[in-house]
Amino acid sequence: MSSILTNVAAMAALSTLRSIDTGLETTQARVATGLRVGAAKDDAAYWSIATTMRSDNLALSAVQDTLGLGAAKVQTAYASMHSAIEVVQEIKAKLVAATEEGVDRSKVQDEIAQLQNQLVAIGDASSFSGENWLKADISAGGGTLGKNVVASFVRDESGNVSVKKIDYVLDASRVLFDEGGDLGILDGSTVIEGASVTVMVNVSGVVSEYSVASYTTDDVIAAGAGASTFDGSYATDGTDDYVKVGDDTWVLAVDQTTLTEQEVAFEDSGGNLWAVDLTSVAPSEIASVATFEVDALTSEAQFAGLVQMVDDALYLMTSAAADLGAIAMRIDMQEDFASSLSKSITSGVGRLVDADMNEESSRLKALQTQQQLAIQALSIANSSPETLMALFR
Structure with a gap:
C-alpha cells in the first residue's frame, strides 16, 4: 500500500541511518582516543579496573623515585664507610709500626692525629638530603635509631593498600660517631687493660x-x-x-x-x-679510636690492647659496610622489579581498554560506506511519494 501520510520505507531507511551514525560516532571516538573503553558508560567494570590500576601505577612510579633517593643515601653511607675503613687501616699500620723499638711515638702520634681528624671529617660529610647514616644521635633512642627506604606499593586481594619499606637500624655497630654520646664505633669508649x-x-x-x-x-x-x-x-x-x-x-x-x-x-x-x-x-685506660694517643700509653700491654681496639673497630666497620652493600643490592633489584611491574600493569590495562586500531579502521571504512548507502536509500524512499502524483495527472 502506498501512502502520502506514512512512508514506511523512509522510516526504515532513517532508522538504519541513525544506527549507522551511532556506530560511526563510537568508532571515530575509538580511533581518535585509541581507547575501546574511554568512559564508564563504555564498560563500567573494565573502566573501574583500569582507573584503579592507573592510580596504582602512578604510586609505583613515585616508589621508583623514592628508591632512587634511598639508593643515593645508601651509596653515600657506603662510600663514606669505605673511606673510613681505609683510614682506620692506615692507623692500624701506624700502630704496628710504633711497636718497633726506637720508633719516635710522638711522631707516630702526629700522623695518627691527622688520620683521626680525617675520620671526623668523613663522619661530618656523610650526608645526603639531610640524612647522615654514619653520624647520628643513637643515644636518644636508647642506642638505636631506625632508618628506612620506601621499597614498594602493594594492593592485596581485599583492596587494602600499603607501602613496604626496607629497614636499616643505626646502632653502636653501624654508626661511626654518636652525636648524643659515645656509643659509635669510633667514639665509643674502650677500657684498655694493663x-x-x-x-x-x-x-x-x-x-x-x-x-x-x-x-x-x-x-x-x-x-x-x-x-x-x-x-x-x-x-x-x-x-x-x-x-x-x-x-x-x-x-x-x-x-x-x-x-x-x-x-x-x-x-x-x-x-x-x-x-x-x-x-x-x-692499670687501664679509657680510649676511643678517634681520641687515643699513642705516646700516653704506659705499658706494652696497654699498647697491645690499643692495637686490638683498633682492629675490633675495623671489624665492626667492615661488617657495617657489608650491610650497606647488601641493602644497595636489594634496592637495585627492587628498582628493576618496580620497572618491570609498572610495564606489566601498563600492558594489562591496555589489554582491557585499548582499541584494536586495525579492527577499528576497517570498521570505520565499512560504516562510512554504509552511511553513504543509507543516505542513498533514504533519498530513494523520500522520493517514492512523488510517483503518486503521476496517478493524478
Whole structure:
C-alpha cells in the first residue's frame, strides 16, 4: 500500500541511518582516543579496573623515585664507610709500626692525629638530603635509631593498600660517631687493660688466688726513669715498691709491718719485710679510636690492647659496610622489579581498554560506506511519494 501520510520505507531507511551514525560516532571516538573503553558508560567494570590500576601505577612510579633517593643515601653511607675503613687501616699500620723499638711515638702520634681528624671529617660529610647514616644521635633512642627506604606499593586481594619499606637500624655497630654520646664505633669508649697476674697469697693462714697488676722488668725501670734499684727480688723506683713473683714478673709491694696478717713475700737486705699489695689492679685506660694517643700509653700491654681496639673497630666497620652493600643490592633489584611491574600493569590495562586500531579502521571504512548507502536509500524512499502524483495527472 502506498501512502502520502506514512512512508514506511523512509522510516526504515532513517532508522538504519541513525544506527549507522551511532556506530560511526563510537568508532571515530575509538580511533581518535585509541581507547575501546574511554568512559564508564563504555564498560563500567573494565573502566573501574583500569582507573584503579592507573592510580596504582602512578604510586609505583613515585616508589621508583623514592628508591632512587634511598639508593643515593645508601651509596653515600657506603662510600663514606669505605673511606673510613681505609683510614682506620692506615692507623692500624701506624700502630704496628710504633711497636718497633726506637720508633719516635710522638711522631707516630702526629700522623695518627691527622688520620683521626680525617675520620671526623668523613663522619661530618656523610650526608645526603639531610640524612647522615654514619653520624647520628643513637643515644636518644636508647642506642638505636631506625632508618628506612620506601621499597614498594602493594594492593592485596581485599583492596587494602600499603607501602613496604626496607629497614636499616643505626646502632653502636653501624654508626661511626654518636652525636648524643659515645656509643659509635669510633667514639665509643674502650677500657684498655694493663697486664695482670694471679698469685697465691697466704692471708691469716688461708691461701687464696689474687689477681693483681703485673709489671715487667722494663716497666719497673721505665717507671723510675732508669733510677730503679734492685735487691734480689725487690725493687723500688723511689715512689713504688715491687717484689718479683715470677720470671720477669713483678707486682706492687707494701711494707709488711702494716700487714701482719699476710705472709711475707720478700725480705730485703736492710731487713725490711715486704708483702704483695692485694689492692693493686691492672692499670687501664679509657680510649676511643678517634681520641687515643699513642705516646700516653704506659705499658706494652696497654699498647697491645690499643692495637686490638683498633682492629675490633675495623671489624665492626667492615661488617657495617657489608650491610650497606647488601641493602644497595636489594634496592637495585627492587628498582628493576618496580620497572618491570609498572610495564606489566601498563600492558594489562591496555589489554582491557585499548582499541584494536586495525579492527577499528576497517570498521570505520565499512560504516562510512554504509552511511553513504543509507543516505542513498533514504533519498530513494523520500522520493517514492512523488510517483503518486503521476496517478493524478
